[in-house]
Amino acid sequence: PDYVPEHNKEASEAYDHFLISAEPLSLEAACSLVKSDAAGAVSSFEGTTRNTFNGKRVLRLEYEAYEPMAKKEWYGIVQEARSKYHLLSTVMHHRVGEVPVGKTSVIIAASSAHRADAINAVHFMIDSLKVRLPIWKKELLDDGSAMWKQNEHIDISVHK
Amino acid sequence: PDYVPEHNKEASEAYDHFLISAEPLSLEAACSLVKSDAAGAVSSFEGTTRNTFNGKRVLRLEYEAYEPMAKKEWYGIVQEARSKYHLLSTVMHHRVGEVPVGKTSVIIAASSAHRADAINAVHFMIDSLKVRLPIWKKELLDDGSAMWKQNEHIDISVHK
Amino acid sequence: MVSVKVLYFASARDAAKNLEYETVTLSEDTGPRMTSVVDAITRRHPGLAAVLQTAAFSHNQVYCSGDDLEDIQVKDGDEIGIIPPVSGG
Amino acid sequence: MVSVKVLYFASARDAAKNLEYETVTLSEDTGPRMTSVVDAITRRHPGLAAVLQTAAFSHNQVYCSGDDLEDIQVKDGDEIGIIPPVSGG
Numbered sequence: 241p242d243y244v245p246e247h248n249k250e251a252s253e254a255y256d257h258f259l260i261s262a263e264p265l266s267l268e269a270a271c272s273l274v275k276s277d278a279a280g281a282v283s284s285f286e287g288t289t290r291n292t293f294n295g296k297r298v299l300r301l302e303y304e305a306y307e308p309m310a311k312k313e314w315y316g317i318v319q320e321a322r323s324k325y326h327l328l329s330t331v332m333h334h335r336v337g338e339v340p341v342g343k344t345s346v347i348i349a350a351s352s353a354h355r356a357d358a359i360n361a362v363h364f365m366i367d368s369l370k371v372r373l374p375i376w377k378k379e380l381l382d383d384g385s386a387m388w389k390q391n392e393h394i395d396i397s398v399h400k
Numbered sequence: 401p402d403y404v405p406e407h408n409k410e411a412s413e414a415y416d417h418f419l420i421s422a423e424p425l426s427l428e429a430a431c432s433l434v435k436s437d438a439a440g441a442v443s444s445f446e447g448t449t450r451n452t453f454n455g456k457r458v459l460r461l462e463y464e465a466y467e468p469m470a471k472k473e474w475y476g477i478v479q480e481a482r483s484k485y486h487l488l489s490t491v492m493h494h495r496v497g498e499v500p501v502g503k504t505s506v507i508i509a510a511s512s513a514h515r516a517d518a519i520n521a522v523h524f525m526i527d528s529l530k531v532r533l534p535i536w537k538k539e540l541l542d543d544g545s546a547m548w549k550q551n552e553h554i555d556i557s558v559h560k
Numbered sequence: 561m562v563s564v565k566v567l568y569f570a571s572a573r574d575a576a577k578n579l580e581y582e583t584v585t586l587s588e589d590t591g592p593r594m595t596s597v598v599d600a601i602t603r604r605h606p607g608l609a610a611v612l613q614t615a616a617f618s619h620n621q622v623y624c625s626g627d628d629l630e631d632i633q634v635k636d637g638d639e640i641g642i643i644p645p646v647s648g649g
Numbered sequence: 650m651v652s653v654k655v656l657y658f659a660s661a662r663d664a665a666k667n668l669e670y671e672t673v674t675l676s677e678d679t680g681p682r683m684t685s686v687v688d689a690i691t692r693r694h695p696g697l698a699a700v701l702q703t704a705a706f707s708h709n710q711v712y713c714s715g716d717d718l719e720d721i722q723v724k725d726g727d728e729i730g731i732i733p734p735v736s737g738g
Contacts, residue, residue, distance in 0.1 A: 267427065267428065267431055267444075268427065268428045271427055271446065275448065275502070276502075277450070277451040277501050277502045278450060278451060278452070279448055279450065280447060280448060280449075280450040281445065281446070281447060281448070282445070282446040282448060283443075283444070283445050283446075283522075284427075284443070284444050284445075284446075285441065285442070285443050285444075285515065285518075285519060286431065286441070286442040286443075286444075287440060287441060287515065287649050288435065288439055288440060288441070288442060289440075290437070290438060290439065290440040290513065291437040291438060292438070303648070304569065304570065305648070306567065306569055306618070306621075306641055306643070308621055309618055309621035309622075309641060310648075312621050312622070334648060341437050342435070342436075342437045345649065346648070346649050353450065355445065355447065355526060355738075358445075359445060359519075359522070359523050359526075362443075362519070363519050366515060366519075366649060369648055369649055370646070370647075370648060370649045371646070372623075372646070373646060373648045374569065374618070374641065374643055374646055374648075375646060375647070375648030375649075376569055376570035376644065376646060376647050376648070377647045377648070378570070388570045388571045388574075388644065388647065389647035390644075390645040390646075390647050391645065391646060391647050391648070391649065447738050463737070464658065464659065465737070466656065466658055466707070466710075466730055466732070468710055469707055469710035469711075469730060470737075472710050472711070494737060505738065506737070506738050515649075526738060529737055529738055530735070530736075530737060530738045531735070532712075532735070533735060533737045534658065534707070534730065534732055534735055534737075535735060535736070535737030535738075536658055536659035536733065536735060536736050536737070537736045537737070538659070548659045548660045548663075548733065548736065549736035550733075550734040550735075550736050551734065551735060551736050551737070551738065
């Protein structure tokens with residue numbers, strides 16, 4: 241099998257980046273954080289605000305986070321991802337406050353020597369985020385209504 | 401279930417973007433092509449040149465493509481992806497010629513209303529590319545040796 | 561006397577007079593449990609009862625399940641979060 | 650007389666005097682098959698024999714498997730690719 245660079249099984253703020261911010265998120269910036277000459281693969285996921293829900297027009301989303309606890313849960317997610325996948329570096333960035341239609345609310349990225357690790361880790365991390373991170377979004381529709389959303393049931397155990 | 405925007409089951413150059421180019425590739429540009437207000441998810445994969453192979457230092461890769469056939473195979477891959485996943489838009493960009501260490505040789509991106517479609521489609525498309533697209537890379541090492549690479553066996557049937 | 565800080569998020573905050581957090585002081589003789597905190601805030605904010613049917617809880621920023629509330633002892637200065645179903649991403 | 654264009658890629662081109670492509674003219678009486686093309690290029694470039702053990706072929710830009718070469722008829726102007734194991738990505 242091909243040579244695989246050393247990596248850390250422990251989550252670390254040196255290689256694993258977490259950010260909750262009211263500023264716009266940048267995919268380019270997130271991917272730059274995980275790229276390295278030892279990485280053959282960079283996988284990423286970007287969640288954006290859709291313009292419709294049940295056929296109604298969405299004006300914007302508003303996110304809030306329980307930040308210190310979110311950071312602890314992020315750390316647990318990264319530890320678990322590193323126990324499952326051979327990862328070089330990861331990113332989890334979440335925006336809070338208003339996120340207009342078409343804009344990015346979340347970015348996940350991961351790098352690895354071989355592609356399956358990065359791709360599967362990103363999938364695991366976004367599914368885990370949706371289950372565990374104490375973050376909430378309120379959806380504001382153009383009919384003046386607003387409601388707190390609730391993520392669908394997600395089965396994290398499907399991630400081998 | 402949530403409202404899902406209309407999409408096309410047929411591959412189309414209006415929504416599905418293919419490029420083989422000797423110029424550097426841009427993830428930001430690729431993702432811009434697939435983003436839309438109807439998309440809730442944008443997933444991407446970037447393959448980059450690693451600096452080592454079996455412990456030896458890699459100087460660069462050189463890619464060549466059988467372009468018209470690669471385009472036909474790309475079209476087949478996108479048709480298959482659209483039959484499996486509910487996709488809005490896709491990108492497959494491949495660089496040819498010299499690709500230095502750390503630089504990007506391939507970008508896959510896909511957008512969808514819900515995240516699993518985009519993530520799984522990107523995984524399927526990069527695996528399919530590696531199996532089917534008539535593209536070859538030669539690896540040049542710092543000991544002066546050069547060899548044509550060969551992708552590992554990939555089981556495309558695992559993609560549900 | 562044990563004082564804890566209770567944080568309200570999302571629909572829980574809507575039901576708790578829009579408070580981000582408040583201090584709850586418990587006067588139990590024996591060491592108070594998470595259930596005492598839940599009882600106290602439900603008395604203060606009756607509208608919370610509906611929210612708590614689907615909410616989770618955190619104790620010092622760690623999730624605890626509804627089944628364990630009776631077993632978890634709270635100490636002075638603890639931070640307790642009312643966590644409605646999350647919707648990040 | 651049937652002339653086809655044969656394209657060589659990667660290790661196949663290395664084994665075929667670095668030619669990107671060449672024209673191969675077949676003079677069979679009955680309609681020539683892919684196998685005739687393979688025989689002709691192997692005679693021209695003996696070094697190709699080793700490459701062809703693991704190569705695939707394309708006929709007018711569509712893959713054909715080694716087992717079918719006997720059945721695929723080639724016509725004047727056809728484009729045939731010698732496709733060593735691919736390594737894109």
